[in-house]
Amino acid sequence: MGTTRRRFLKYGLGGVVLLLAPALGLSLRKSVLVEPSGPLRCLSPRQFSTLVALADTLCPGGDGLPTASDLGVAGELDHLWSRMHPGVGSDLGSALDLLENALAGAVLDQRFQTFTACSADVQRSVLLDWANSAIKVRRAVYKALRGFVMAAYWGNPTTWGPIGYAGAPDFSSIPSPPPFDEFIKQQEAVTHEAAPPAPSAPQDPQ
Amino acid sequence: MTGSITSASTYTKPTDLECDVCIIGSGAGGSVLAAGLVERGLDVIMLEAGSHYTRKDFKGNQAWAFDNMYQERAGRATEDLAITLLQGRSVGGSTTINWTTCYRTPDRIFDHWAEHHGVQGITPLLMKQHFEAVERRLNIKEWPLENANGNNRVLLEGARKLGWEPHALKRNVRGCVNSGYCGEGCPVDAKQGMAVSYLDDAVRGGLRLIANCEVEQIQWTERTAEAVIGQALDPDNDQPLGIPVTVRSKVVVNAGGAINGPALFLRSGIDAEGRVGKRTFVHPVSGVSGLFEDTINPWAGAPQSVGCHHFSDRGSDKMGFFLEAAPLQPMLASTVGYLFGAKHSEFMRDLGNAGVVIALGIDGLLPQDVGGEVVLKSDGRVWLRYPIEDHLSECIHAAHVEMARCQFAAGAKEVVSLHVNPVVMRSVDELSKLDSAPYGAHEQSLFSAHVMGGCAMGGDSGSSVVDSELRMWDFDNIFVVDGSVLPTSLGVNPSETIYALAHRSRDRIASAV
Numbered sequence: 001m002g003t004t005r006r007r008f009l010k011y012g013l014g015g016v017v018l019l020l021a022p023a024l025g026l027s028l029r030k031s032v033l034v035e036p037s038g039p040l041r042c043l044s045p046r047q048f049s050t051l052v053a054l055a056d057t058l059c060p061g062g063d064g065l066p067t068a069s070d071l072g073v074a075g076e077l078d079h080l081w082s083r084m085h086p087g088v089g090s091d092l093g094s095a096l097d098l099l100e101n102a103l104a105g106a107v108l109d110q111r112f113q114t115f116t117a118c119s120a121d122v123q124r125s126v127l128l129d130w131a132n133s134a135i136k137v138r139r140a141v142y143k144a145l146r147g148f149v150m151a152a153y154w155g156n157p158t159t160w161g162p163i164g165y166a167g168a169p170d171f172s173s174i175p176s177p178p179p180f181d182e183f184i185k186q187q188e189a190v191t192h193e194a195a196p197p198a199p200s201a202p203q204d205p206q
Numbered sequence: 207m208t209g210s211i212t213s214a215s216t217y218t219k220p221t222d223l224e225c226d227v228c229i230i231g232s233g234a235g236g237s238v239l240a241a242g243l244v245e246r247g248l249d250v251i252m253l254e255a256g257s258h259y260t261r262k263d264f265k266g267n268q269a270w271a272f273d274n275m276y277q278e279r280a281g282r283a284t285e286d287l288a289i290t291l292l293q294g295r296s297v298g299g300s301t302t303i304n305w306t307t308c309y310r311t312p313d314r315i316f317d318h319w320a321e322h323h324g325v326q327g328i329t330p331l332l333m334k335q336h337f338e339a340v341e342r343r344l345n346i347k348e349w350p351l352e353n354a355n356g357n358n359r360v361l362l363e364g365a366r367k368l369g370w371e372p373h374a375l376k377r378n379v380r381g382c383v384n385s386g387y388c389g390e391g392c393p394v395d396a397k398q399g400m401a402v403s404y405l406d407d408a409v410r411g412g413l414r415l416i417a418n419c420e421v422e423q424i425q426w427t428e429r430t431a432e433a434v435i436g437q438a439l440d441p442d443n444d445q446p447l448g449i450p451v452t453v454r455s456k457v458v459v460n461a462g463g464a465i466n467g468p469a470l471f472l473r474s475g476i477d478a479e480g481r482v483g484k485r486t487f488v489h490p491v492s493g494v495s496g497l498f499e500d501t502i503n504p505w506a507g508a509p510q511s512v513g514c515h516h517f518s519d520r521g522s523d524k525m526g527f528f529l530e531a532a533p534l535q536p537m538l539a540s541t542v543g544y545l546f547g548a549k550h551s552e553f554m555r556d557l558g559n560a561g562v563v564i565a566l567g568i569d570g571l572l573p574q575d576v577g578g579e580v581v582l583k584s585d586g587r588v589w590l591r592y593p594i595e596d597h598l599s600e601c602i603h604a605a606h607v608e609m610a611r612c613q614f615a616a617g618a619k620e621v622v623s624l625h626v627n628p629v630v631m632r633s634v635d636e637l638s639k640l641d642s643a644p645y646g647a648h649e650q651s652l653f654s655a656h657v658m659g660g661c662a663m664g665g666d667s668g669s670s671v672v673d674s675e676l677r678m679w680d681f682d683n684i685f686v687v688d689g690s691v692l693p694t695s696l697g698v699n700p701s702e703t704i705y706a707l708a709h710r711s712r713d714r715i716a717s718a719v
Binding site for chain 2: 058065083087088124140144155175180183
């Protein structure tokens with residue numbers, strides 16, 4: 001018996017429902033939310049929580065180094081992005097949404113939970129997948145998010161001691177160089193003093 | 207007559223101003239020009255989007271500097287995010303945060319411009335007086351090799367052993383204390399950036415410099431610019447305050463730099479038949495990290511003091527490159543490469559023993575190398591679209607091999623590439639490992655601090671944007687005086703070339719008023 005339009009629609013729709021149901025379920029998987037220490041300026045609570053998990057995976061601390069959470073890296077980036085073009089925060093927020101989404105995770109990373117709900121091992125594995133992805137956009141997103149997180153973390157003086165960097169000394173007592181006109185006069189005076197004596201005028205043969 | 211430096215954020219109502227010349231941007235080009243114009247008795251207004259900072263603000267803190275003095279808070283990158291672009295954004299432009307390296311334009315570049323782009327009157331002989339003038343004002347002198355820091359010594363010793371003839375670099379400093387914080391704003395005013403040199407001269411001569419004023423548009427009719435339309439920005443967040451600033455001048459000079467400058471023209475409907483924003487070059491930078499027994503402390507001391515041009519000319523069918531060192535404070539160092547977690551922490555703990563050599567690709571000289579393109583996005587953002595073509599990938603690969611060879615010659619016990627999956631080499635015998643590594647976009651860290659082109663000068667209106675006197679072909683009173691006029695990259699750090707071209711342009715622009 002050939003496939004009638006009715007049978008196709010009946011079974012086809014059934015198939016779609018069968019496929020959509022788990023997809024819908026995955027996309028509705030809950031995030032593990034983290035309470036920000038202050039009002040968010042740019043990110044949604046879900047995006048912020050994803051950023052917290054991402055930052056702690058990138059910068060887990062240990063051996064004297066703090067975790068990214070210890071330094072409030074996610075909050076700092078929320079503040080930073082709020083002071084950039086609105087499109088920047090929007091793009092990075094969308095990237096965090098994609099990282100967090102369990103359906104996207106199932107398709108791209110073979111994991112069936114939101115990023116924030118994954119174990120630390122799985123989160124590391126997910127980030128390695130993003131860094132090595134054959135999809136160039138994923139590598140780009142990884143690079144961008146990683147760069148912001150690393151800069152916020154290692155720009156914090158708390159991280160410097162364990163790696164032997166003392167930070168800048170106080171330069172305030174060092175005087176500025178003299179104004180240009182004065183400098184040139186000094187230079188000319190030095191040059192004049194250092195110059196060999198001018199040759200004497202030719203003697204008049206008379 | 208003494209001028210002033212004010213912030214547009216102090217304006218409480220729409221502001222209309224008039225002058226002889228309006229200069230947009232306070233970087234290397236605009237500042238040298240401004241000093242020359244006020245010296246000639248002209249009334250000059252300069253508009254700068256960034257804030258005005260002085261040495262009391264400069265504490266050697268990279269986080270503060272990136273946030274306040276770099277374009278897009280140091281988050282600027284090419285459209286595909288493959289190349290990080292470091293450009294300045296404050297009074298003095300990139301000269302406030304650059305690493306002070308100065309070179310005269312190589313003769314072969316001038317020759318190339320004349321032969322391939324029809325540039326006239328810009329020769330080593332004719333430019334000599336301009337180089338000498340800016341070298342005197344900015345105290346551009348060779349930095350003694352005995353003062354080179356550990357990072358630069360790696361390049362010096364490695365290149366010497368290999369017979370590559372490294373050389374001491376020239377720097378624009380006076381009273382430098384060799385601190386290494388040039389990129390964060392000189393904390394002792396030793397760096398002769400524009401804010402403490404030509405701009406200081408210009409303001410004492412009458413320049414009115416308005417900071418925190420972003421130019422949105424140049425209004426024009428036929429062949430004449432009528433007005434420059436800007437808006438006041440809140441210095442705390444760079445957001446518009448809703449207060450327009452209008453400047454009407456006899457001459458308009460776009461000196462906004464090689465991304466923002468072309469973008470301004472594009473927003474204004476000035477595209478020179480599609481040539482504005484095209485042929486943008488970046489000296490794409492790649493690097494490798496060597497691990498040494500001795501302490502290097504790559505964050506300390508003058509950032510750059512040694513250069514090597516052994517590979518600048520690799521023949522007519524390959525992109526050349528030149529070698530320098532890069533300062534690595536923890537914040538910038540942490541962003542290179544792709545590692546994270548424990549491996550990255552280990553990389554950072556070794557930073558004090560790391561020496562990083564960088565290679566800068568010389569783009570724009572091969573016939574097929576047209577570089578990148580500045581484009582406007584619908585939401586107002588500006589992007590540089592810069593594809594990584596095969597000739598660049600080949601150059602990056604070759605540069606990796608030679609940088610690693612240099613590191614080993616200098617005594618590195620291990621050399622690591624900055625790939626997604628780093629190539630780790632423990633002797634020069636393992637350089638061939640680099641041959642199987644990828645060199646496309648997002649395969650390894652790429653940077654640029656030298657954006658050039660986008661409003662290229664040339665000999666005819668059909669293939670360039672400005673003439674050899676830097677006037678736009680399509681306008682009687684618009685000039686471009688910054689790195690965007692360069693028809694190709696330079697193969698050397700570009701600041702002195704821009705200073706000298708601006709110095710050369712003073713009489714021509716003054717005569718246009």
